[in-house]
Amino acid sequence: MKISSKMKKALNDQVALEASASNGYLAMASWCEVTGYRGAANYFYVQSDEERTHMLKIVHYLNDMGATASIPATKSPTNTYKSLEGLIRLALKNEQAVTKAIHKMVEIAQKEKDHSTNVFLEWFVNEQVQEETKFETLLQKFDLIGRDKLAINEIDKILATDAAAPEDPGA
Numbered sequence: 001m002k003i004s005s006k007m008k009k010a011l012n013d014q015v016a017l018e019a020s021a022s023n024g025y026l027a028m029a030s031w032c033e034v035t036g037y038r039g040a041a042n043y044f045y046v047q048s049d050e051e052r053t054h055m056l057k058i059v060h061y062l063n064d065m066g067a068t069a070s071i072p073a074t075k076s077p078t079n080t081y082k083s084l085e086g087l088i089r090l091a092l093k094n095e096q097a098v099t100k101a102i103h104k105m106v107e108i109a110q111k112e113k114d115h116s117t118n119v120f121l122e123w124f125v126n127e128q129v130q131e132e133t134k135f136e137t138l139l140q141k142f143d144l145i146g147r148d149k150l151a152i153n154e155i156d157k158i159l160a161t162d163a164a165a166p167e168d169p170g171a
C-alpha cells in the first residue's frame with residue numbers, strides 16, 4: 001500500500017488545517033471565558049479538543065501508510081470577536097473551508113484509485129456534515145430567541161448543555 005506524493009501533501013495540509021482549527025477554537029473558547037460566556041467557553045474548549053483528535057487521525061494514517069506526517073507550525077488565530085454570533089459565524093466559515101478541503105482530497109483519492117484513503121476520508125465527509133449543521137443550527141438560535149442580553153444568556157446555556165452532551169462515539 002502506498003499513497004502518492006500528491007495525496008501525501010494534501011493529507012499533510014489537512015493536518016495543518018485541523019491544527020489551525022484546534023487553535024482557532026481554543027482562542028474562541030478563551031475569549032468566551034473572559035467575556036463571561038461560560039457555556040460557550042466550555043463548548044469551544046471541547047470543540048478545540050475534537051479538532052486535535054481529527055488532526056491525530058490523519059497523523060496516524062499517514063504514518064501507518066509509511067508516508068510520515070509532518071507536524072506544522074500554526075499561525076496565531078484571531079483573538080477578538082465582535083459578538084458571540086459573529087464568533088459562531090466564523091466557526092461555520094472555518095468548517096465550510098474544511099469541508100471543501102476534505103472533498104478535494106476525496107476527489108484526488110478517487111482519481112488515483114486510492115481506495116484506502118478514499119475509505120479513510122469517509123469518516124471526515126460525514127463529520128463535516130455534522131459540523132456544519134451544528135453551527136448552522138446554533139446561528140438559527142439568534143433569529144429564534146433573539147440578540148438581547150437575556151437571549152444571549154439563553155443561548156449560552158444551550159451551548160453549556162451541548163458541551164456536556166456525550167461525544168459521538170465515532171469522533
Ligand code: FEO
Nearest residue numbers: 018051054098131
Ligand atoms: Fe475537523 Fe471541524 O473539522
